[in-house]
Amino acid sequence: MAAETPFLLETAGLTKHFRLGGILSNRVLHAVDDVDLAIGEQEIVALVGESGSGKSTIARLIARVYRPTGGEIYFRGRALSQMRNRSEVLEYRGRVPMVFQDPYGSLSPVFRVSHGVLRALRLHRPSLGKSAREQAAVQLFESVGLAPGTEFLGKYPYELSGGQRQRVGFAQALACSPELILADEPVSMLDVSVRIGLLNLMATLRRELRVSFLYITHDIASARYVADRLVVMYAGQVAESGPVEDVLAHPKHPYTQLLLSAVPDPRAPISLPTSSEVAEPPRVINPGEGCRFRARCPYAVAECHVVTPRLRLLRPVHSAACHVATSDLDDVPVPERVANL
């Protein structure tokens, strides 16, 4: 199935559970449940959701930091669980590096910023000699906007601003000639005025170096700005997925609708709150069957309490996991109970 797909990376039924408590405890935290995700060549996919929805866990599963509880990840059609020897794993890690959220914590303060890049080059491109390596490092730094590269390579992290540090993070990821970069909230710790520069950098790298991105964020507006496709997560499951503009214009899942209405937008008129805005965190410890959004959903029907909805195609290449959402209408139909209010 995965052999001849046009996708660079695919997950099938990806699941990660964490056991909580002592050895006799049967409490299981469902961080990621049955997630099918696909990232194409030169594509930016944004994974959005509130904190605790399993976004970062997915990135860590793809980066092989965690082993999945169930399901499989395919990279160019090859199952990750089939990779046995070290060189194969190293090769994969080079192709799929990660950029972290905190640029202050992810660079060692005692090394010059060249350290990480040179190390990655030595590990992933062993054929390069010392001077070729240094030249490559200069090029990498300049490609992420740290020019002149020779000057920046000699600096220590404390000499750089947050935005510049995050650019170093991108340069490190690029050092292994990647095909897919896992960017876990790469701009959320940066100042508003420098965030957009990093987002533009991602778009440039995609265009010029043909890299794909999995962009993890809680900021839908920035997802719209850079991404081609949007995947909305809720409580460890995919609630909705489709092309960014289509999902924003025609949100099918009630959670996506709620999320969109909550984004502060100075250009839009203020809207009144709905009952579902009383934010109750979803149950992810032994959640059982049923839709995980049902407690907050204004459209919940009896079926939502017993059957977990699966992703259904509701518009061309746009699907949502909701029993109530229909494919013909633009919005979820309003049940009588709500219409009478």
Place this chain on the structure above:
Amino acid sequence: MIATAPVLDIRDLCVDYVTARGAVRAVDNVSLELAKGEFLGIVGESGCGKSTLLFAIARLLSPPAEIASGSVRFKGRDMVTLGEKELRHIRWRDYAVVMQSAMNALNPVMTIGAQLKDAIEAHERMPTARMRERCQEVMRLVGIDPEHLGSYPHQLSGGMRQRAMIAMALVFTPELVIMDEPTSALDVVAQRSLMLQIKNLQRRIGFAAVFVTHDMSLVSHFSDRLAVMYAGQVVEIGATRVVFEDPKHPYTKGLMQSFPSISGPKLHLVGIAGSPPDLLRPPSGCRFHPRCPSVMPQCHTEEPPLYVRPNDLVKCHLYADGR
């Protein structure tokens, strides 16, 4: 514009951090007024001095920070010269502070109810029954079941903890509530519900509010006036709608160009080149000139005053002679 005497009147306030390499002026000549029941938003990037300004207003600064000059008149008294003993009288009762992170601000080993009781007892003697009543009242006010007075902070969600903090601030119906990014740890849905609640409470109780945030769009619907800070200085201040619809200062314009929107046409944004300055060595002249797209020769040498215009105040040479 303001008919009655302001609740809060800040004049030429300067705050220094004394370091081994010299004093860093984190708040530089800030003057602000706040009318009764007014909601003032203060926005700026990290390190622009917005939190330091709040701490100075609340007299919560601790060394190495100190107020170098200026005055903060709250209800006619100068807060800067008040002693600890007098401050203790008016803190919490007349003005309250809601901190950024409710996770750290609440005591993890005391129930919410015990912490509320603690705060009340420190300021007023009242019978136990009335105290319980008052606690339940403020909890209901912020939309938490009074049942949770017996809960420990870890048993509440982030949003509930933040609302519990606001409940504590409102226990004496203060005239001024100072808020330092109270929603920054929450996701968008919880953030919005908390903002609506704050605004609602403010309308009902009538306290004046100073609300600090780095997220301009967050306050766009909630504040009456907006002050924009850059490198320790207020660079623009005006009615929120005016600042949003017609930003004057190049920095404010840049900020408006920095966050993408979820609606409307997809624009290519550029943000602001460079990064905020090091306050140990602030740039000469206008502090924004190294990053400014419309920089002029005098910006390098001459610091612009805060020009008074019909609807707003702008600290930029572009607006000299009332342009």
